[in-house]
Amino acid sequence: MISSMTGFASGKGHFGAHSWSWELRAVNGKGQDIRIRVPDWITGLETHLRSAMAKATERGNITIGLRLSREEAGAGLSLNASQLEAVLAAMAEVEQQAMDQGLSLAPSTSSQILGLRGIMEQSAIEDDPAPLLAALKSDFAPVLASFAEMRAAEGAQLQALIGSQLDDIERLTNAAAEAANARREESTAAFRASLARVAEAVDVDQTRIAQELAILAVKADITEELDRLHAHVAAARDLVAKGGPVGRKLDFLAQEFNREANTLCSKAQMSALTSIGLDLKSVIDQMREQIQNVE
Numbered sequence: 631m632i633s634s635m636t637g638f639a640s641g642k643g644h645f646g647a648h649s650w651s652w653e654l655r656a657v658n659g660k661g662q663d664i665r666i667r668v669p670d671w672i673t674g675l676e677t678h679l680r681s682a683m684a685k686a687t688e689r690g691n692i693t694i695g696l697r698l699s700r701e702e703a704g705a706g707l708s709l710n711a712s713q714l715e716a717v718l719a720a721m722a723e724v725e726q727q728a729m730d731q732g733l734s735l736a737p738s739t740s741s742q743i744l745g746l747r748g749i750m751e752q753s754a755i756e757d758d759p760a761p762l763l764a765a766l767k768s769d770f771a772p773v774l775a776s777f778a779e780m781r782a783a784e785g786a787q788l789q790a791l792i793g794s795q796l797d798d799i800e801r802l803t804n805a806a807a808e809a810a811n812a813r814r815e816e817s818t819a820a821f822r823a824s825l826a827r828v829a830e831a832v833d834v835d836q837t838r839i840a841q842e843l844a845i846l847a848v849k850a851d852i853t854e855e856l857d858r859l860h861a862h863v864a865a866a867r868d869l870v871a872k873g874g875p876v877g878r879k880l881d882f883l884a885q886e887f888n889r890e891a892n893t894l895c896s897k898a899q900m901s902a903l904t905s906i907g908l909d910l911k912s913v914i915d916q917m918r919e920q921i922q923n924v925e
Contacts, residue, residue, distance in 0.1 A: 631873045633925040634784035635659065635690035639777035645765035647701040652694075652773045656781070658923050659691040668696040672759055678767055686778055688875035689925050696766070713748040781925070788920055789870055792880075795917040796863050796870075799887065802910045803859045806894060809903045810852050852897050855890045859910075862887050877924035884918040 635658040642651045664683050666676050679694050721738060728735050866883050869876045891914055895907035 631782060632785045632789050632870060632876060633778075633781045634788055634923050635781070635877070635925045636784060636923060637690075637777050637781040639773050639780060641769065641773040641776070643765070643769035645762055648698060648762055648765075649701075650696055650698045650766070650769075652696060652770065654692070654694055654773055654777045656687070656690045656692040656777070659689060662687060662689050663691045664694070665692065666694045668694070669698055672698075672763055672766065674763055675766055679770065682770065682774060686774055687925065689877060710748055717746055785924070788924055791920055792870055792917060792924075793867070795913055795920070796866055798913045799859065799910065799917070800863050802906055802913065803856055803863070806852065806903060806906045806910070807856050809900070809906055810856070812902075852894050852903075855894045855897070859887065859890050859894075862890070875925045877921060880921045880924055881918070884914060884921050887914045888918070 635656060637654075637656045639654040640652055642649070644650070662684065664680055666679050668675050668679070675696075683692055683694065725735055862883055866880060869879055869883070888911065891907055891910040894910065895904060898904040898907055
């Protein structure tokens, strides 16, 4: 089964005082580009996520985001004794200088002193990141599994659509072969009529004329293009059936399909065959758009 490069998954979890939410997104890309946004202080988490994603995917622009919050119920206020001592000493010095100059200062209240910056501090419980890291690693696994399931589901839809387009290409290739056979009979009759008119008008080497007409017939022949189109259809079906990261190979085949369709149109020399060639190009372009999403 092939997989799509686009996908999305999310999840929520909690451990102790911590709660979090995951968001995992991916879009198509030529290579594998993994971008991770997680808190820096959880050492080892980014490395783990990058490794897990690299093993689960081959291509795509992937973004992993983690929002982490913590309940501060266990936090409290503490008095910074050294800061308080410095503030009181400064206040005593200011009051003494004011008295020396005959000035009277209003007394400071305890609430005013406690309101000064640095006197009271918000204390927080120190976390051991190891248990939290283990919980986050465990919680990411089902998010990654959900992400892989979504890519696989989209891949199944792509596989069915590409298979249908390959059927259309094969049908149009067979129609082109039939049109080429009809054109061959018409061309042969036209060549013979042209040869007869030239032979009646002037004295020419009929062998030379026959050779030139044969060269024109070879240049207009599309047998090789049709054979290659059939071979490309078979190769593409084998890749789709094989599954896995085959997007690059399918994209290369789509380019080959388009090259053969262009050559067929340039050699058509009849409206029916030209119409088939244009239909081929249209289906091939549609298929290539879908292939851009295959991993």
